[in-house]
Amino acid sequence: MLIINNLKASIEGKSILKGISLEVKPGEIHAIMGPNGSGKSTLAAVLAGREFVEVTEGTITYLGKNLLDMSPEDRAKEGIFLGFQYPIEIPGVSMVNFMKTAINEHRKHNGLEPLSASDFLKLMRDKKELVEIDSKLANRSVNEGFSGGEKKKNEIFQMAMLEPKLAILDETDSGLDIDALRIVANGVNKLKHPDNSFIVITHYQRLLDYIIPDVVHVLYDGRIVKTAGKELALELEEKGYDWIKKEIENNVTA
Amino acid sequence: MEKDQDKIINDVTTTEYKYGFYSDIAMDRIPKGLSEEVVRIISAKKNEPEWLLDFRLKSYRHWLTMKMPTWPNLKIPPINYQEIIFYAAPKERKNLKNIDDIDPELKRTFDKLGIPLEEQKHLAGVAVDAVIDSVSVKTTFKETLAEMGIIFCSFSDAVKEYPDLVKRYMGSVVPYTDNFFATLNSAVFSDGSFCYIPKGVRCPMELSTYFRINSANTGQFERTLLIADEESYVSYLEGCTAPSRDENQLHAAIVEIVAEKNAEVKYSTVQNWYPGDKEGKGGVFNFVTKRGMCKGENSKISWTQIETGSAITWKYPSCILRGDNSTGEFYSVAVTNNYQQADTGTKMTHIGKNTKSTIVSKGISAGHGQNSYRGLVKVLKNASNARNYSQCDSLLLGDKCGAHTFPYLEVDNSTAIVEHEATTSKIGEDQIFYCNQRGISTEDAIGLIVNGYAREVINKLPMEFAVEAQKLLQISLEGSVG
C-alpha cells in the first residue's frame, strides 16, 4: 500500500524529518506515537502533499506510484484521507455542498456519474448513523463554530463518506471525552477492511484501547526510533517518553 | 509562506475573457470628439423632437462647467473626450420588421453571447432588448407584453411613440445636473431601454437588456427608464460584455426607476464588461448612475448587482425613499482581480415615514484588485421610524489586493434605527488545502468558498441567472490562487 523510504523533509530550511522508512500493508493499522514536536504532523503533511514542507531526500510509493509526483487532490482521489489535527473552518460553505463536491470529484476520477441528490442525501444519512454524528452538523458550514470534539467527529464522518484506502488520522483523539473517543474509534473499526489501511497518529495510548494497532512506531526528533507490536504502546504509557529519550541518548553516547 | 503568496500573485488569471471577440458589422459612425455640433448630430441621426435636443444641449452646456469627481478611491487615468466616438450604430438594412432584417453578423454576435434574438429559441420567460454600441437592435416579446399594456422597447422608440411618458419621467430621478458622468450621458446618450408597467399589472416575464460595446474607441452612453405604475411589479435584468481591447473604453450610463404606490421593482445587473488584461491594460471604465425613486407609499425598489467586469467601476445604485412605508434594498457582489478597481455602494435617502432600507455588500479582491464600498444612509427630519441595516463584508485572496469601506451616516431624526456591520476575511491556504485534501481542485475550492460567501446576494437574482452568476464569479477569479 505505502512504502516510505529514507524520507527527509524540511520546513523553511529547517530539517524536520530526518530519514523515515515505513511500510504499511493493506488491512494494517499502524500507530505513530511520539512527543510533541517530533514531526508526526509533518509526516502527515508530506503524505497529503502540503507544499510548505519540502522533501529533500527519499521516496514514497503509494499503490505502486510515486506519491510525491501527485497533486494533493489527486492523492485524495486515489484514496488518501487525512484527518486533520486542527480541522479548518470554511464559513459559508455547507457541509452538504462540500461533501457533494468532494464525493462527485472522487466519482468522476473513478469514471462514475455524479450521485443524484436523493442518493447523496441517503449516503449522508447512512454515514451519519455509522459514525453517530449529530445530524444538525451536516446542515452547517464546514466546521464553522463546531466544538473541538465536533470537528474531530466531522473528520471521521468525512472519512466514512469518502471510504479511503489509506486514512491518516492526526491526533483525532486529542481533546475528546471518553464518549467521543469511543465514537471515533468505532468509526475506524467499522470502516476497517482487509483492503484498506490506517495510520493513527496519537500522543496517548488511550485511543489504542479501542483501536488495536498491528504495528506501533515511536517517532522522535524526526526519526522512527522504535517499532514493535501493540505492547509497545502500553510500555510507553507506563514508562513515558523519557524512557525512550534516555535509551536514545545512551545509544548515542555508547 | 512568503513564497506561496508570491506564487499566488504571480499566477494571476490565465483564463481568457470569454466575450473578448470583435464582430465585423457594418457600422454608421460619426467622427470622434465632443462638441455642441456632435450633440446636434446625434439628435439629428435619431430624428429627435426639439424638446429632446434642448435637453441635450442644456446638459452639454452644463457639463462644460463641471469637473470629474476626485472623491472616489480610484486611480483613473485622464480621459480625452476628443478621442472618443460618441455615436456608432449598426447600419440599418430596412425597417426591422422581422428577424431576417437583422445583419446576420449581428445575429451571430448575440448567438455567441448566448442571447438568441429569435423569440422561439429564447430562454423561456425572458424578454430581451439587445443594445449594441449605441442603439437597440431588437426587442423580443414586444407584442406579448403589449397585450397586457406593458411597454418594453428601445429608448429611441419610446421617444417617438410615448413622448409624454418620457418627458414626464426622464431626468426626474437623475436630473441632468446630477454629476459629471450623468450630465455627459444626458448630452450624448444614444439609446437604451424603456419600460412601463401599467397600474395593477404584474409583468409575467423577466425583462432584460443586453448591452454590448463592439466598435473601437466608442463610448457607450445608454439610458434606461423604468416606470412601475401603482400596484405593479416587474423584475428586470441587465447584462453587458465588450471585446478585449488594449485601450480603455468609456461606458457612462444612467438608469432611472420610478415606483408608484404599492409598486415593486427588482433590478438585477450582471456586469461583465471587459476587465482589461492581467497587466491592467485595457478594459472598460464603467461610470454609471443608477437611482430609483420610491415615489408612492409602500413601494419597493431592490437593486441586485454582480459586478465582475470592467477595469474601473464607479457606481452607486441608490434609492430615494419618498413614499411612506417604502423600502429600498441593495445587494451587491463586486469582484476585483488583477488590476481592476471598484468603488461601489449605494445611497439610501429616507424621506417618508416608516421607510426601510437594507444594504448587503460583498467585496471580493484578488491579485492587485482594489475594492471599495462607499455607502450613505441619510435620514431626513420628517422620516420618523426609519430603519436601515447595512452589512459590508470583504473577502481577500492574497495580500497584494485591498478592501476599503466608507460608510457614511447622516441622521436628522432621533427615531431612526440604523445598524452597520462589517467583516473582513481571507481565503486562506489552509482552507484551500483542506478542500484539496478532500479531492476538490483549487479552482473549485475557490468557487465553493466565493459562492458560499456571496450566496446571500446570488439568491436575490432571478433563478435563470443565479447559476450563470455563480459560474461567472468562479471564472473571474480563476487562476487567482496558486
Ligand SMILES: Nc1ncnc2c1ncn2[C@@H]1O[C@H](COP(=O)(O)OP(=O)(O)O)[C@@H](O)[C@H]1O
Ligand atoms: N508551518 C510550520 N512552520 C515552521 N515550523 C513548523 C511548521 N509546522 C511544524 N513546524 C515545526 O516542525 C516540528 C515538528 O512539528 P510537528 O510535525 O507538528 O510535530 P508533532 O505533530 O509531532 O507534534 C516542530 O519543531 C515544529 O515547530
Ligand SMILES: [Mg+2]
Ligand atoms: Mg501534530
